[in-house]
Amino acid sequence: MSRIVDVLVVGSGMAGLVAALTAASQGKKVRMLTTGMGSLAISGGNIDLLGYVDGKYVPDPWAGMALLPAGHPYRLMGQENVRAALNFFQHHMASQQWGMHPAASWDGQARNVHTPTIMGTLKPTYLLPEKVNVDALTSARRVLVLSVEGLRDCRPALVVSQLRRYKAWADREFLQMTVPSPLGEAHRSASALDLARLIDRPQSRQWLIEALAAHAGSCDLVLLPPLCGSKAQPENWQTIENAAGCPVVEMLSIPPGVGGLRLRDALLRALRDHDFEMVENAKVLRAETSDKACTALVAEASGQERRHEAKTFVLATGGILGGGLELAPGKIRESVMGLDIAAPADVEQWASPDLFGKHFFASAGVCVDNTMRPVDSQSAARWSNVFFAGRSLGGYDYAAEKSGHGVAVATGWQAGRMAAAASEE
């Protein structure tokens, strides 16, 4: 086969899609191999850049990066590159009519913002859809919390009682409302995605518009589950805000990740403008390598094997759950290139008894240099044309740091651009 592409990306999560878009926007021929759907199907749709370092909240993620250890992906890339990566991402989101913006504080500096979840907790995040009125989150005095009957995971009473525990929210006035389900008596309980899909269709969104109209003008913020449309279409949000007569903010929710699907929708739309091919249901089994380079990846194609040749390779295969890292007693292995990852032989030491403490498994992954090439114990690049991005990388703990999509966007961009450059050599 002579269907050799410039850049072969493995994985269609946030890191893989950004890597593909970066390389494709530089005119490279890009093929993506996927198995499953990647992280965006379960993601909330914001970009968390950096919320905590060593358990301490950092209001300014950029200042927080200086406190990170040297092996952290942000430190390896350097802050200027992380900024460039986010700019690239924002540019493409805006071009797909799904602009993402950071919250700015009074001095104009970009800061983290605390967004409510359906559990009534607050989570620091960095980039939000432009439709989200961040100022309303801090300034609103009268807040309506809305849910829908049958949506088991979102209880306004819980949200309100939990939010009141935070100083910034304690003395606000809350209203609660549970709207009858537009789906009526259905065989299954509704998810936020089912409701978001109703909002997609102009003829089936009247139930929410009418429910909000009853309170129109009486509040200065409405909090609701993520149901303002399942696609990257800001008009849906606008319709709901018009009905409410005030800003509307979605609470972050458990899967399915409605907000993440909007990001995926926008990224795939952006990719379709380029020389991009997606091969679904192709699980990469192994790599074929020479001394200093990778020549092909072998993927499973319904019971048979299929070789995929490329000039360069970006592996955005995910972590332990995504299958990019494989565990065996006392061993962790990267699944495609077969890289061994240094780990304590005693498995007891992989986790800490403190649930919110530091766990080895949470930051275990591939060690790379500043170009995202995997390195050996002498810090020399193993292969000239293999790049890693996203959760398969070591040195960061997205759950404790609140940095998941931030690292994925940053390292995806870096790996994509380095692979694009290497494909010209």
Add this chain to the structure above:
Amino acid sequence: MSVHISPDNCIACTTCVVHCPVADATPNFLGPRMIGPAYERFRLLGLNEDPSLHYCSNCKNCDITCPHGVPVSSLNMMARADQCQKTPPGLRDWILGHGELMAKWLHLIPAGLKNFGMLNPFTRQVLHKLGIHKRAPLPAFAGRNFRHLARQVKQPDTGRSVVFYPGCYVDVYDPQTGLDMIWAMNRAGYKVIVPQDLVCCGLPMVANGFWQHARSNAEHNLRSLAQWRDQGLPVVTGCPSCALMFRVDLPEYFPDLGEKYGACRLEDAQDFLLACADSGELDLAPAASGKNQPDMKIMYHAPCHLRAQGNGLPSLELLRRLPGVSVSNAHAGCCGISGSYGFKTEKYEIAQRVGSTLFSTIRESGATLTASECGTCRVQIEHGSGTSCQHPVSILRSRLEHSDVKKA
């Protein structure tokens, strides 16, 4: 059932529910995560089946999107087979599962008469009562089946051969696509062998709950195809569902047959042709006089059963290489028909809702022609979007043959 799939690889992440077109179209389907792995645990305990199992259309989007490799649709089909063993499915499901056999029984009746009999309003009303929706786009029987017509094609003897498995759709309803395939293979330098004794791959039988019939068809086909495989000849098909059935489902459903006859993995004919183009065997270059043809704008729909195979979209690339042809990938999900699913009275509206994104994508694109490998996807697209839909290999022929004629 001799096979058991462990449901415990499922971590309940809901990705499959997000991408299930049927769950999107109706809240009455419990969804792949619940009907597949979650309910399988109840089944293993001998508890009752959920009544919404019948909504699964076996389109396999759950399998495509599962990050942990759980064959959700296979769990559903095996559960359906179990259910059908206890309560046999009705006449309607038998008819839809056995289109090929029906055609064989009716072969003495001329196609025109048959089609008049099947497609007139009165019969459609009767069929509707029987459970086949009166607006369902039932394909018309061809005058002569493909296997018969293939015998009459004069093929050059090139010394190289390929075995073609037409699948029942091409054989019974759409022989022209099969003839176009022979033409393309000949152009690439291959003589096409069409074995006369092959039967339906069995997928419609599985989907309608006729597990034992699917098994006997599988055994018949595997026995027949083993001889060609043993001669080292490639066996190809233009139908993605047949390919998926042979490559993934049969080994999963009937592992003992694989042991008995050895695996027979159909290759994708379009992928085969693309490889021929790469190696120079298949000439896709425009003939000088072919440039007179008007440019063509095509919308391509990737059948779900093709996307499930991990081979990418070879037809899309093949079409893109044709002179004067610009092709867009519709990228608009399932067409909704899922073989015979969208023909059923109680499923017709669901199928139309599933396909609505694809139909509007096609209409809004302004494309005058669509392309898709799957036969029933093609009838659904024509029905839903009002745009003509052809097999990619037919488009290939119409572009290249035209050039040749002009040259001569």
